[in-house]
Amino acid sequence: MTSVLLTGFEPFGGERVNPSWQAVSLLTGRRHDTVAVELPCVFSRSLVTLRDAIDEYRPDLVICVGQAGGRPDVTPERVAINLIDARIPDNAGSQPVDVPVIPGGPNAYFTTLPVKACVTGIKDAGLPASVSHTAGTYVCNQVFYGLMHLLDNDFPGVRGGFVHVPYTPEQAARTTAPSLAVHRAAEALEIIVDTALSVTEDLSTPAGTLH
Ligand code: PCA
Numbered sequence: 697m698t699s700v701l702l703t704g705f706e707p708f709g710g711e712r713v714n715p716s717w718q719a720v721s722l723l724t725g726r727r728h729d730t731v732a733v734e735l736p737c738v739f740s741r742s743l744v745t746l747r748d749a750i751d752e753y754r755p756d757l758v759i760c761v762g763q764a765g766g767r768p769d770v771t772p773e774r775v776a777i778n779l780i781d782a783r784i785p786d787n788a789g790s791q792p793v794d795v796p797v798i799p800g801g802p803n804a805y806f807t808t809l810p811v812k813a814c815v816t817g818i819k820d821a822g823l824p825a826s827v828s829h830t831a832g833t834y835v836c837n838q839v840f841y842g843l844m845h846l847l848d849n850d851f852p853g854v855r856g857g858f859v860h861v862p863y864t865p866e867q868a869a870r871t872t873a874p875s876l877a878v879h880r881a882a883e884a885l886e887i888i889v890d891t892a893l894s895v896t897e898d899l900s901t902p903a904g905t906l907h
Pocket of ligand 1: 705737762834836
């Protein structure tokens with residue numbers, strides 16, 4: 697049977713929850729072809745945990761998920777860059793600035809998820825989504841880049857990518873930021889899983905941005 701590894705992150709930056717882990721847990725709890733692993737928001741440990749999970753589960757598809765507080769919609773990421781520039785310390789107190797994720801690695805990797813088909817499917821279900829062209833320069837981009845590097849080198853044929861989800865309403869209540877309920881984020885993730893398992897060639901509709 698096809699197997700799907702989904703990862704979410706532990707809370708970081710003073711938050712008590714991380715909607716990425718909440719949504720991933722909800723989805724994997726009801727789908728038997730999926731497993732969930734929680735990644736530490738720690739530069740020195742996130743990729744070790746991810747590699748161990750891939751070695752253990754040998755998935756056909758890997759989707760890593762993170763929180764993007766302030767974004768209004770679910771955003772499948774298109775590009776991972778070989779750069780860490782941490783705006784805040786990670787959960788171990790480390791704040792690397794201007795270092796590569798993988799020394800000597802290519803400058804960037806593209807996702808191998810059909811991100812446009814995913815966004816279309818999510819929007820058709822009445823949920824907000826758009827293609828993102830930057831996963832930032834913090835732990836999420838590190839995990840996305842590290843995932844694509846690992847799959848490219850050691851697991852050819854395994855598809856993978858990264859998705860950011862907004863704050864939950866509970867988190868957003870303390871700010872003016874937009875939010876999405878965890879069960880709706882989980883629905884969007886399920887559409888991404890199903891689309892990635894069924895669509896081999898992405899749509900060619902425009903999904904770019906002007907700036
Ligand atoms: N979001 C952060 C790291 C962990 C998470 O959930 C990011 O976007 O880099």
